Amino acid sequence: MTAEAIAEAPVRPVEATPGKQPMIGAPVRRREDRRLITGQGRYLDDLELPGAYEAAFVRTPHASARIRSIDTTAAARLPGVIGIWTGADLPELVKPIPPKVSNPLLRDMPRYPLPPERVHFVGEPVAVVVAESRYVAEDAVELIEVDYEVLPAVSSTTAALAPDAPRVHDELDDNVAIHVTQVAGEPEEALRTAPHRLSERFVIARGGGHSMECRGVAARYDVGTGQLTVWPSTQSPHYTRNMLAYFYGMDEDDVRVVVPRDSGGGFGPKAQFHGEDAVIPYVAMLLRHPVKWIEDRSENFVATMMERNQVHHVEVGFDDDGKLIVVKNVFEHDQGAYCAGLQVPMITLSTLPGQYRIPNIHTELIGCYTNMVPTSSVRGAGRPQAVVAMERMMDRIAEHLGLDPAEVRLRNMIRADEFPYKVGLTFRDGSPLTYDSGDFPSLTKAVLARFDYDGERERQALARSAGRLVGIGLGAYVEGCGLGPYEGARLRLTNDGTVLVTLAATPLGQGYETIYAQIASDAMGLDMEHIAVATGDTSRIPFGQGSFASRTTVTAGSATLQAGRELREKIFEVAAVLLGAPAEELCFQGDRVCAGGDPGRSVSLRDIVQVSNIGKHGITMPRGVPAGIEVTSYFSPERASYASGIHAATVEVDPDTGQIKILRYVIGHDCGNVINPLLVDGQVLGGFAHGIGNALYEESFYDDAGQPQSASYLDYSLPSAIEVPKVELVHQFTPSPLNPLGVKGAGEGGTIPVPATIANAVEDALRPFGARITSLPITPAKVFAAMTATNHR
Amino acid sequence: MKPRPFTYLAPTSVDEALAALAEHSFDAKVLAGGQSLAPLLNFRMASPEYLIDINDVAGLDRVRRVDGGWHIPALVRQRTVERSPELRAAFPLLPAALEQVAHPQIRNRGTVCGSLAHADPAAELPTVMTALDATMRVASVRGEREVPAEEFFQFHFTTSLEDDELLVGVTVDDLPPATSTGFAEFAPRHGDFALAAVAGVVTRASDGAVGAVRLVASGVAARPQRLTAAEKVLLGQRPTPDVVGAAERAARGEVDPTGDIHASADYRRHLVGVLARRVLTTIAEEGDHA
């Protein structure tokens, strides 16, 4: 893949100290690379807890069932088995896990870590075995006999909403978990009077996050101190700590959650709290012995949360020029057996209008319970679906009016001088949905130029006349990112003279050890080599939210900037006393603070910290020297900042087989100011690979009884390096006014518009047949079916 | 994903291996490259009491020339065959198919015979060996026997090997003069098991007409399927586009695949026709140039 920026270098918001090379915006290589590339990464399973027991779960093979009885006698007799607990054995854990994002309209049904009576999806845990090894634990699992009363299940929103559908939850009279409508303007009236109307139904399949490292938890209880230490593979250590304190009725500070330094990815599902997270530390406490559970891939396929499945009924009204008058989007959201959080459909709800000025909007969510593993955010989080709904219709409008699809988009785009732009809908925090900044037309034009759009259209025409099926697709999007409530940074001058940046947010491969050192370096005017970064340990910093929703650079980055500025002042306060020079005359030179640029009048960071944190008893601090050089800062954005972008693709379809080949792919991306262009490109390209999976390959199949049909990589097609084509990158940098760094999120933009862009291109390729592509992923089998359907017409 | 307990045996000679197989028979499994067996063990879909690892057995890891052909013993890796200059020259069909089997890492471990003994109906090698009319060399303490490929593959993951028998190797006879071969498959991703594949071996008479033909498809039945109706269309004809088209239709008509989550029966049937046409078109062009 090639990545090439065509725009100017990013705007640098922080004036670095004169003479110092600015680090923000510099393509600094990751500090993490060496250890990861040389196999020195340390993941959860590398954690050595001598003598730790290992756990395995008994999971229901039925999508909907009542547990009549569980017989553990034979398993308990197996040598090497330490303990077995069913849900009924652990009444303390029969507490519902609350949804991460809720809504007053939600008809919430309890999700228990180890449900004692009733199970609602295949893979839900019903008992845990702790043994001397995972081998023995799995042998024991096979010996446990569960008597189930199997009940009818539903495994699609269509089945869930059918009039006589079996009910997922006995307590409810139907399977609707939530029904929310948002309206701007007069959509019904506008639809009645619009000169043109088009409608379509789009289906987007379920798929998973598929982090290379699955989930896992290890825990050790120290009877002496009453402290529980938990090592989960999570994106949100503080959330895990809070949940565990709530489950066990323990003091927050007695639960320490430490995330291993390296992570094999998160992608969303690891920002959730799963039942196993509560069970493992609890049995470790009961046993007073360390216990480890490392999820294997078979478990990951059935028990780790997934996303994406939505059915969209979209209708648009527009005028003769292709200008949008109204959009109506009614969508069924499959949230699985329980509501783990409403973030995904809420994001869909507000992402729909995208880059366009639309006076009348109706967007309506019907969230359904189904007998499948619950839904959580997976990179993109509800946005790819919204972009499919909107961007596919933009192409249909162009087709209907005989206009060029790029032109139709440009005619409808919000202009650069319209920011802050109020969309007319409400954001999920209840505030008016407002875009902070961007320049959609200019990025679109830059992408079209790079793509050589007119030339591509000419080549397409030539190819078509030679009988080849070549198509071009565009897909524009906005991404609300950098969300609150807050994230923090604690900066401290340690006793060896190093500045330690401590974050609550935990990295999943984004290079935190590098970029937060870059930010602190510019904030302080101190070289990066004197700055270290620590993450993911609740005992190091008390408050935090976690790494998800493309939010950490905005929140933790701004907190680091603020704290770095203050720490510099504190250090200079001490140096001023020691050097007898005013603070304004001081600057850093290497690891020394220097007065008036004279190396002869300087003091090292180590000496400074020795004075402020003197190791002797009964001494009086020198006047003017503060004790302990430390600053903690939290940043709370006013509202989401909006990243944006547009993708362009050329594809060719093999008329014999329906195989899709991507011939060109250009990504236009605007995430505001860039801290490290190498890492932003890495995020965009990695996200693109995810998008390719969503567009062409990945689907978690369930049969009508709710049985997973693609529960291994034999049947679940994850794209490999070969399937990810070459990409050309075009960057634009529109700073966000909502944070001092001017940054926006970069974690998901590579993914979001890929399904829509490729679907547009494939339908364009098939235009000679008039074939319709309405279901994602677009497999060759579906293309073949679409071509034959129109052949018979 | 941990296997059930088993006893591990590592014989160092064919006789030792056969003795172990005779003793444990139904309760034992042979371990070659482990690329199919290890996942089955980990999924607990196979739970043999004894695992007979043949990787230390001497004398099974070199391809050798035999009278009128080549012999590929049980420990020859797929990658070795794919890269062998002699075998590439003798049977271009082998590298053409092997390049599409999984990924290089897997082919470095996986053996040719392991794939044949495993008899996955979607696998490439059983189809290719059927097209090449290869002979399986099978041994047990009771003696040795030879089984033609077409009799060897019986059903999904089932061969004519008895519980105490070892596939010691596969022999492929040299192709007659004026013979062309071709292979084509369709898999959504590189390295996947194919939704369908077709292998063809065509010998032309002096007038350019098809004198002998073996056309075999995988992914459409419980074992490699000879496309006899398509073969009949071709026999005695020059493979002109019209004849190839007729063979395509015949191939499509004679298979009866089942649909699954990845592809409908209709689509698979269609693919067999397309792939047969592609194989025959390359063969026809090659033959016309010769």
Ligand SMILES: Cc1cc2nc3c(=O)[nH]c(=O)nc-3n(C[C@H](O)[C@H](O)[C@H](O)COP(=O)(O)OP(=O)(O)OC[C@H]3O[C@@H](n4cnc5c(N)ncnc54)[C@H](O)[C@@H]3O)c2cc1C
């Ligand atoms: C990710 C992945 C992708 C793959 N993709 C493909 C693909 O696209 N196409 C394809 O054809 N294959 C594919 N395979 C399977 C691969 O080709 C295997 O190597 C092959 O099927 C088995 O060969 P092996 O030597 O590894 O046998 P093993 O796994 O060791 O054994 C397989 C079976 O054969 C038996 N066996 C092995 N050798 C003998 C013998 N000499 N005598 C008697 N019984 C024996 C074993 O007992 C076992 O039952 C894939 C495998 C993986 C892991």
